């Protein structure tokens with residue numbers, strides 16, 4: 001029986017490809033974005049406590065109330081924004097679900113959705129599966145900041161949504177207050193909505209602070225914030241995240257969530273609610289990751305790569321175009337096989353797969369593993 005794919009151009013993701021290659025070659029895997037260390041044992045004990053206490057049946061569709069309340073408290077503490085936990089917060093199965101449900105809630109066939117390029121790989125398929133048309137706006141290299149004139153030039157009467165990601169994967173660029181204000185100014189006379197992917201909200205460096213779009217009154221009423229406990233508490237395998245949005249948007253969002261997963265693992269929700277009572281878990285994260293970024297960048301200084309230390313996220317981009325014209329994909333594969341360190345070729349994040357001779361390394365790893373990787377990278381021949 002012939003089957004025509006709804007996503008004909010999507011194959012196995014590069015993350016799976018590189019992680020498998022890393023494992024086959026016994027290389028140090030700095031490709032996929034997940035921590036190479038476990039979470040706080042306290043969090044594990046809390047999950048186990050709630051499982052043993054019988055919290056094992058379906059959670060409420062929107063999330064357990066106590067976790068939504070704790071998230072409201074966190075948002076007040078960190079961003080100074082008051083949220084109603086009943087009508088503005090939904091717990092979901094990872095930021096990936098939040099992103100998909102937000103897009104599904106508002107994008108209709110023919111709508112245009114602006115994506116900054118390069119972008120995380122789930123955005124364009126989410127748009128396409130809902131009948132929308134991705135419109136790509138290239139970010140400015142080398143710092144991956146937004147070209148606002150270009151953004152303005154692609155807005156049409158069909159523009160429904162703009163998808164934002166700060167701190168940005170793969171570059172680590174962190175939006176400034178000025179960025180937030182310019183975006184608000186551009187869309188305030190339109191009906192354009194925003195989906196903001198804030199999964200690295202607690203990973204910013206050198207005194208920078210993640211500024212939620214909810215802090216701006218124009219954006220507050222039209223933005224879905226998608227967050228991930230996985231990234232913040234080193235538990236990416238739990239696939240648990242959240243969506244913060246004003247009541248009308250949340251209402252539509254929940255209609256999607258209801259039929260995508262309905263609800264999210266109950267004991268994880270109670271455990272995270274308890275864990276959030278102590279803010280150090282997320283307030284200490286910038287220092288924790290900045291030490292890793294600094295360790296990694298210091299070592300990179302002894303390699304032929306050129307780079308600017310990341311502003312946020314747990315990724316570091318390096319450039320090698322001054323040394324060789326080898327494609328980033330070939331180089332990433334060769335580094336894995338010959339040097340023993342796996343990375344991600346940044347071309348995979350670009351809509352047209354353009355090769356800017358950049359590689360992305362994930363430094364969310366034990367210091368010893370980073371040191372071993374750096375030692376190997378010093379032997380690199382380009």
Ligand SMILES: Cc1ncc(COP(=O)(O)O)c(C=O)c1O
Pocket residue numbers: 033093094095096097120165169197199227228229230231236239240241
């Ligand atoms: C920018 C970005 N958004 C979303 C996700 C997915 O988050 P989650 O694992 O909570 O679904 C990732 C994970 O790598 C990411 O880097």
